Amino acid sequence: MAAGLIWTLLLMGLLASLAGTQTQQLTLHPTVGRLFVHTLDHATFLRLPEQVAVPPSVRITYHAHLQGHPDLPRWLRYSQRSPRQPGFLYGTASPEDRGRQVIEVVAYNRESFETTQQRLVLLIEISEGPPLPYQAEFLVQSHDVEEVLPSAPATLFLTALGGLWEPGELQLLNITSALDRGGRVPLPIEGRKEGVYIKVGSASPFSTCLKMVAFPDSRARCAQGQPPLLSCYDTLAPHFRVAWCNVTLVDKSVPEPAGEMPTPGDGILEHDPFFCPPTEATGRDFLTDALVTLLVPLLVALLLTLLLAYIMCCRREGRLKRDLASSDIQMVHHGTIRENTEELRQMAASREVPRPLSTLPMFNVRTGERLPPRVDSAQVPLILDQH
Ligand SMILES: *[C@@H]1O[C@H](CO)[C@@H](O)[C@H](O)[C@H]1NC(C)=O
Ligand SMILES: *[C@@H]1O[C@H](CO)[C@@H](O)[C@H](O)[C@H]1NC(C)=O
Numbered sequence: 001m002a003a004g005l006i007w008t009l010l011l012m013g014l015l016a017s018l019a020g021t022q023t024q025q026l027t028l029h030p031t032v033g034r035l036f037v038h039t040l041d042h043a044t045f046l047r048l049p050e051q052v053a054v055p056p057s058v059r060i061t062y063h064a065h066l067q068g069h070p071d072l073p074r075w076l077r078y079s080q081r082s083p084r085q086p087g088f089l090y091g092t093a094s095p096e097d098r099g100r101q102v103i104e105v106v107a108y109n110r111e112s113f114e115t116t117q118q119r120l121v122l123l124i125e126i127s128e129g130p131p132l133p134y135q136a137e138f139l140v141q142s143h144d145v146e147e148v149l150p151s152a153p154a155t156l157f158l159t160a161l162g163g164l165w166e167p168g169e170l171q172l173l174n175i176t177s178a179l180d181r182g183g184r185v186p187l188p189i190e191g192r193k194e195g196v197y198i199k200v201g202s203a204s205p206f207s208t209c210l211k212m213v214a215f216p217d218s219r220a221r222c223a224q225g226q227p228p229l230l231s232c233y234d235t236l237a238p239h240f241r242v243a244w245c246n247v248t249l250v251d252k253s254v255p256e257p258a259g260e261m262p263t264p265g266d267g268i269l270e271h272d273p274f275f276c277p278p279t280e281a282t283g284r285d286f287l288t289d290a291l292v293t294l295l296v297p298l299l300v301a302l303l304l305t306l307l308l309a310y311i312m313c314c315r316r317e318g319r320l321k322r323d324l325a326s327s328d329i330q331m332v333h334h335g336t337i338r339e340n341t342e343e344l345r346q347m348a349a350s351r352e353v354p355r356p357l358s359t360l361p362m363f364n365v366r367t368g369e370r371l372p373p374r375v376d377s378a379q380v381p382l383i384l385d386q387h
Helices: 002-020 042-046 151-162 208-212 216-223 287-314 318-325 328-349
Strands: 024-028 035-040 060-066 076-080 087-092 099-109 115-124 134-140 170-177 196-202 248-251
Touching (some): 042 099, 042 115, 151 170
Parallel strands (some): 024 115
Antiparallel strands (some): 060 099, 076 087, 099 115, 134 248
């Protein structure tokens, strides 16, 4: 009775504590084809009272996944440089990703081992802005991906790039770490960064200066390992070091001429004077070939077997010939050895054997006369008791 009460109380306590860790929920509106960045800030997950700054020593790591799945959707990436720095969810949704996606984020506090959950509801919508047919991708060598994801450096990049573009609004389309595109982790030397690819789109055309980067003479200089000559002032320097050889410009303002649609035919070739079909193949009978292939080796094998059997069984000359060819003395010698061997074998099999023949009274081979055993005086023990 008392145990039941304790269990009930425990269960109620557990339920109450579960209700206490209510999951925060946040709704976000990413746009198809535009960069989406969400910062996982330590302050959001610490539940500190208002006006209390996050202590700089707090270490938090995050794990984000699509609800009901072990990992993030394909378009979304997660990155965090170190547990003391914020995490980032970023990526560019494609038209197939339209709709509602729920991302669950779990934050692990590495000091107190507390976990906090947050649910991000992403309502991915089609962009309502003007199309951005002019797109350019830059490889920025002076930054890591986490350094351009916050809005301040991203805005700075766009503002600086505005000087190289016809006036108009620039939008970030995609950001990728160079490591995800085959780049290498740099040596830990001051000032070396992994590099990041930034893709920018605009409704206004490229400037002549930017277009010149893609010209053949610039490419030729790049092939020789020299930077291309810029005809204008590099407004991105000194904040951003751009690899000018690796700039990609895409102009989608001119629609590609639609290729002629192939017309499906009936699948039969028209008459072609050069087409020479192979002549009709005549039927062939392979029975004789098969029989010859199988029977000839079989016959040869049979003949050899018979020959061997005849030699082994029918041409034995036998014991009689052997006995006749051997001299008598050899036969006697051989016979005694055999008898003695047999006798020894019997003795080995059991201890209760009759006395060995060799200890029996000797008999004269020539006369056949048996003699009583002669006592060899050398064999008589000196002390008779031991006999
Ligand atoms: C963004 O860049 C990554 C890496 O280059 C690429 O895999 C992805 O398809 C891009 N996203 C879009 C929508 O183009
Ligand atoms: C940058 O461009 C140069 C010259 O076109 C090329 O050799 C190099 O592989 C490119 N680097 C990257 C990281 O794409």
